[in-house]
Amino acid sequence: MTRPSLFGSPPPPVPTASSSATPEKQNESAVTVIAPDGDLLLRVKEDEGQEGFLYRVDASRLRGASTYFDNLLGPTFNEGVRVAKQLEKLRICNPRMIEVPAESLPDVTIVDVGRISRVSSIKFLMADFLRVLHGSSLGKEPPPLTNLANLCVLADRFDSLPIFAALVQKQKYLSLIDMKIKTKGFSASTEERIRQRLLIGVLLDYPPWVRQNSKRLIIQGSGRWKAGFEEEQEEEGAALWTDLPGIIEDELFFRRQAVLETISSLQLHFVSIYSSTQRQCKLGYDSSAQCDLYQLGQMIRFLGKIGTLRFESRISRSDGTNGYEGDISKLLDNLRQCPEYQIDQNHAHCGLRERMLPLLLLVHSMVDSSTNDIGICGECWRDRRGSYAWSLSKPTVMWTKGNALRTSEHNCRLRHAPRDLFMAAQRDWTGDGAMETLNRTPMFLPGKRPESRPW
Ligand SMILES: [Zn+2]
Ligand SMILES: [Zn+2]
Incomplete structure (x- = not known):
């Protein structure tokens, strides 16, 4: 799996001049507060051309929860060294981090959040994911299956599957979803949902979902495996579960x-x-x-x-x-x-x-x-x-x-x-x-x- 690490410095702020700016665009620049006393501003983009979404986070909590962030913000990367220096300066004048406005914090840009599905809003999905890395729950009710699968893709991309798996296990999300499925009937599932459950089962190490959903796919077959299915038919940037990872x-x-x-x-x-x-x-x-x-x-x-x-003639070749x-x-x-x-x-x-x-x-x-x-x-x-x-x-x-x-x-x-x-x-x-x-x-x-x- 390729994990492109684009740790480049953030681009110059895009002037939000035109009055024709869509509400969505304005939303992008608002900071989502994950940790009110956080010491880092994270800018997350799906690809280079975007302005990205901003999150106020706690650098040490991110590092503790994710190997990816631990490396990125550690002393071996320029990015980590720069952030550490900026923070040191900032702390001299502001002993209480909660009083520092978000825009004064050192910032880090992340491009590419992994193969999530196109439909989901990366803004809210990423906020949920960062909350998990900060030790928060996502509520008593399990998130919708697609969200859960997308969160798994993020956790895999940012090397934080253990902490995410621990949360899902503690909240019993997967068995709660199973209980709901039981009342609705399993066979009604679409292939996409079966694939999402299988991916979640594998990434979060939940054998019942691996077994049930792999069996369903083997028995019913997949559109992907049908004659005439061409790789080109796949939409650009299809989610991770559409072509399950590993072997x-x-x-x-x-x-x-x-x-x-x-x-x-x-x-x-x-x-x-x-x-x-x-x-x-x-x-x-x-x-x-x-x-x-x-x-x-x-x-x-x-x-x-x-x-x-x-019957097939052996005299001429078949189709x-x-x-x-x-x-x-x-x-x-x-x-x-x-x-x-x-x-x-x-x-x-x-x-x-x-x-x-x-x-x-x-x-x-x-x-x-x-x-x-x-x-x-x-x-x-x-x-x-x-x-x-x-x-x-x-x-x-x-x-x-x-x-x-x-x-x-x-x-x-x-x-x-x-x-x-x-x-x-x-x-x-x-x-x-x-x-x-x-x-x-x-x-x-x-x-x-x-x-x-x-x-
Ligand atoms: Zn076995
Ligand atoms: Zn006989």
């Missing part, structure tokens, strides 16, 4: 692709074993060969109808469209609709439904259940990311149903069995030795977006 964005995309690839493998497994000469019919009758062909035909018709399988872009729960639901086909009354247990349903339930339990899920475990992400992140791990060589019952080898309260299934290089779906390896042509590469339809 989180890649990890989420990677997990989704791994789950989709697994479901695809399950589908292809049955198409391939019913297409093979190996008898699938459960009866030893004369009609067994016909039963297999009948099941194969029904299966292909069903999978075509729900849109998870299509470059993406794979499934919808909600994974919906995909599993569609597959579960498979009817019970029977060639005649004798062949009751020969079809796809009876054989695929338990496996679909297993996959579903790995995607979303109370003990296993595909969300990012906040604790493991924090403590052992290198060995925990899917996008950084080697694939499991072989997955069998026995693997699914294995418990995790570390102390996390969650079992992380889903990774073994979804990252497997080979899967033994039915235990009859017919391994699903058809789909091994890499449908995605770590960190890369898929370029062609996976089936």
